[in-house]
Amino acid sequence: MAHLTREEVLRSGEVSPEYRKAFEARPCNIFGRDFFAHRAARAEHLSKLRHLYLIPAPIPDKVTETMHNVPTRDGSSIRVRVYQPVIGPPEGRSPLIMMYHEGGWSMGDLTDEDLNCRLFARELGAVCVNVEYRSASHVVNLHTMLSYYRLAPEYPFPVGVNDCWDALKWALSMSPYLHATPQRGLIVGGSSAGGNISAIMALLSRDEHLDPPITGQYLSVPALLPSDRVPSHLTPLYQSRSTSTSDPVLGKLNDSGILSIYAPDPNSPLWDPFNHPDGHKGVAKTFFQVGGLDPLRDEAVLYDRKLRESGVLTRFELYAGYGHMFWTNWPELERSEEFVKDTVRGVKWLLEA
Template structure:
């Protein structure tokens, strides 16, 4: 979808009957009395579904997986998992490098969340993928998590030859939800710091891109989905102001938190591939960010899933639309790796 109209965005917020049947029959029931309980409940919920994913586990005959410890700027370390194609990239002697950052509202999630994508990108695109397990809030508040992700990016670039990757053949950052926010932030950071080699593509999956505290007044009427998309079965009741912020504790105006409001604009940032649910409370900020990028001359591709919500393909993997979503993911990231 090249150019999304406002009416198309609004129409996409009508609940799909197929999706409604699925989430009424199987509600997403994640909860706990504290953050540790929430993390455990979410992990158990997703683990019960992963055998239904298109790639339900490792594919050792096609992709190798290795764990590594990456040092961070504050003297700690984080885990990453590296996925390497055994046969090597198609029609090439070197692999592009893809960095993936998981979802979970900056306070939940781990390496399992991006396993499907990393295995798929390595197997089908011949890429070396680095799956990053950044530190989580509230134990590690802003900007520790995003700093971890940038440190992992620098580590992967400096160790590219050991990892059998060549970031000059393509360097992608990607993630879903909070991970999409991080990917957008790192794409801007890459431009600002003249990263060499530069990030060449950003995969922004159901991303958080514009905090409610920072919406320009003239765009307020286009920023409604956080409160009006109340039927999303994952982000139930919409997104109320201050929820995540109370835990992640970001600096409100920091470009490490708000990629939309970056003070230097968006010219020269890497091209972007969006996947967005019409029922998702985060829908409108993705639409606005897509427009912002295109107005600044950035090439974008946008896929909208009318009537479907936040992270629907992971929570309801048997749906036909979920299969389509994963297929679209592969096509979109392949497009990001193409030379302009």
């Protein structure tokens, strides 16, 4: 769609009647009394909905799925799931897509990006690598279970980001064996925290002169600009964090608890892609999907503008009246199905020369 005016962006924050009916009939009950109860409730909630997804399970006649262990720089390893099309693209050259899951840098697993990876392999002939990076609370111990605000993080920042970069380098080194041709296209993508990580991967690709380079980034409802890092002249345009109180997933976003677990360095370019010290010129083309009701809406709008001002080609889809991760929490909605189909179209656009 064409880039929207500020008035259109603000109007997109009015709750859609269809959406309100859905979340009032089935509230998103994922909020526990402490962090670990919240994480468990989130996982259970999503597991009960996946049968409603466009592709609810593996499709072995179309896509093969295999598990792999990827070594990390600290001597550990992480899991990835690789999705390969049974029948590749007509020219026999499958692009490579790396997907990083959501979950506030402290939750989530491979199931969160199964749907997208299956779709990209089936519809676009891509080889997809679904990365289970170590989140801040990946391992539970007695000390961390004391309370939400007294967590001793097992894998704080930047372990998860480093894992994602290590997985990307692994996938490139293994691309002949995975039957992927990253020169045909190398995409990074994810939602929410995964969108943050994807934006960072795209910046690292430019700064580290990755060969072949990342050619596209898919940023879905991404976290891109921390609230304590907003330039003063942009404060009037950074409203959704405080005004989007009707969002049934995030509500009035207060991320102090999650950030106390993740413990990012506020000045690190591995945390805050918006304020990257070297700017954004030369970063890969970008596809955004953003909910108008989402508290993260305005930082995506501002990042889109910053990229375009830096000469980066972007495509922006705004879902007026819908909130954070609405298509996974209410997958039966017509708008949710449209969102998923838009995702495939947008990533296809990223792969076009």
